[in-house]
Amino acid sequence: MISINEVIETNAMISRMNLDVRTITMGISLLDCVGGTLKETCDNIYNKITMKAKDLVYTGEEISKKYGIPIVNKRISVTPIALVGGSVCKTSDDFVEIAKTLDRAADKVGVNFIGGYSALVSKSMTKADELLIRSIPKALAVTGKVCSSVNTGSTKTGINMDAVKLIGEIVLETAELTKDQDSIGCAKFVVFCNAPDDNPFMAGAFHGVTEADCIINVGVSGPGVVKAALEAVRGENFEVLCETIKKTAFKITRVGQLVAKEASARLGVPFGIIDLSLAPTPAVGDSVGEILEEIGLEFSGAPGTTAALAMLNDQVKKGGVMASSYVGGLSGAFIPVSEDQRMIDAVEAGALTIEKLEAMTCVCSVGLDMLAIPGDTKATTISGIIADEMALGMVNQKTTAVRIIPVIGKTVGDKAEFGGLLGYAPIMPVNQYSCDAFINRGGRIPAPIHSFKN
Structure with a gap:
């Protein structure tokens, strides 16, 4: 049974902390x-x-x-x-x-x-x-x-x-x-x-061949809720911090589970998974960057950022799996630049670079997401950035991805305007050294030794 206190708490999450169900897919x-x-x-x-x-x-x-x-x-x-x-x-x-x-x-x-x-x-x-x-x-x-x-x-x-x-x-x-x-x-x-078959988030969603004829997947999101919960324990040690994130993720996922079950019943379609990713928007108070700052960083990208993000991602997953038996998709913390105002601010302040973002993707969901780069960037350079991120996923046995936008006619110092949930993005500098000979070799990089498990 859901108690009256849970109802009041959920209403507060929705009205003051930007809690939403990001998608029914x-x-x-x-x-x-x-x-x-x-x-x-x-x-x-x-x-x-x-x-x-x-x-x-x-x-x-x-x-x-x-x-x-x-x-x-x-x-x-x-x-x-x-x-x-x-x-x-x-x-x-x-x-x-x-x-x-x-x-x-x-x-x-x-x-x-x-x-x-x-x-x-x-x-x-x-x-x-x-x-x-x-x-x-x-x-x-x-x-x-x-x-x-x-x-x-x-x-x-x-x-x-x-x-x-x-x-x-x-x-x-x-x-x-x-x-x-x-x-x-x-x-x-x-x-x-390592693309998952059941991801409800765009632009990477597809219906895997192992899935049923028709299913319902739900993606929840609550960066603002986690941020508000951490404000209440400001200055406490890591044990308290982790427990707070875990409990909050549980509550967020319960909301998604409720919506998923209801949608499944009404549509007569089997329920697939809940993706409990923290997906930010450009709205103030709906930012993963703000969570990292609340944990104790001046800006995303400061020393300690990767450790803070690793902890956040792990506790979100631990809390979420207790709330639903079917957690899937990507599930963790998204760090898209254009869709997160504090990530944008960090880039503009010089605290966050592509190289630091790449390090952060080792411990979070997805990867290099919504990066705007100069429009005159070479194709081989873009391929090199993609190859680096693919290697992180391959070796670490996790999903990684790249959504990169060479903005034609713009360069470092300019901004790209996308509108809506996509927001805007500052054009980020790209390493200018060549990887042409590497990319032009052709063929396939073999799987790592630890992939050989039968």
């Missing part, structure tokens, strides 16, 4: 949509998505009204499109037609984003994989709600450096095609190592 398998022609496949995709998700937005709004819990986004993830379109797409433009179909379906049901314009190439690429990857710039330029991802590495297979090299070029091309909007197309594209 419906995962839909499109494996049964493959037809004999491209048109038949597109028609099948459109019909299945609009049938399965027709009540998703309405259901989210009704649950929000019933419990008074803000549900910010309603989203869809689908089977990686490289698998779905492999037999009917003979050119990159054929894949773009599927992207347009996904966008139309997303518009029809009213969701914010649809993810799964994806390829899984951690070991090598099929012809379909390569065609989809080469289609990404155009697909993201001509659609509004489609999000894309490519998994280029894993602990079991190593890193596909051919794909990493190609993606550096694709990121630049995507930036160029959306340069009139500060290269925002790149904000809808993520490169992964």
Whole structure:
């Protein structure tokens, strides 16, 4: 039973501390949509998505009204499109037609984003994989709600450096095609190592082939709640600090569990997982950077930042797993630059660099996220940054990712404006030394020795 004190406490979290359910994401398998022609496949995709998700937005709004819990986004993830379109797409433009179909379906049901314009190439690429990857710039330029991802590495297979090299070029091309909007197309594209099959967060969500035909995954978020809880124990030792984070994460996850179960029952779709990530927004008081400062840092990036983030991430997970039997996705602390005002402030103050962010990604969820860099950065340099982050995921047996935005026409000292939840980002300096010879070698970096477990 939920006590009256829990109700009062939850109301305070929502009204004063920016607690929300960041997303209800419906995962839909499109494996049964493959037809004999491209048109038949597109028609099948459109019909299945609009049938399965027709009540998703309405259901989210009704649950929000019933419990008074803000549900910010309603989203869809689908089977990686490289698998779905492999037999009917003979050119990159054929894949773009599927992207347009996904966008139309997303518009029809009213969701914010649809993810799964994806390829899984951690070991090598099929012809379909390569065609989809080469289609990404155009697909993201001509659609509004489609999000894309490519998994280029894993602990079991190593890193596909051919794909990493190609993606550096694709990121630049995507930036160029959306340069009139500060290269925002790149904000809808993520490169992964060890990508999870059940991530509800964009831009990296896709519906894994091991999943059911249709599921509901929920992502909760509460940086402001954790910050407020830590203010109450300011100056206490690490034991008190950890217990406070753990208890707060438990409460946040319980809210997500409630919403997930209700959505599952109303939609008649199985409940998948709760992703208990701390996902910030540009709003004041909704920042992971503020949590790190409350722990005792002048700015994110100061000495001790990696240790503080490691502790925060671990305690969030410990608290969350006690609140739900099915925790999955990414689950931890996100550190996107543009979406977190105090991270932006740290960059502008010179406290936070790409190299320090890379160190922080060793101990938190995801990786280098929403970094804006000069638009004249070389493709091989972008590939080198991606390769470094993939290596961290591969060796440490964790999910890592890169969402990097070379803003065409802008350089260090400028700002890129993305709007909404994406906020704005200062252009960060990039190491100018060349990695061309390394990236151009081609082939695959082998999996680490500890991957050999049978």
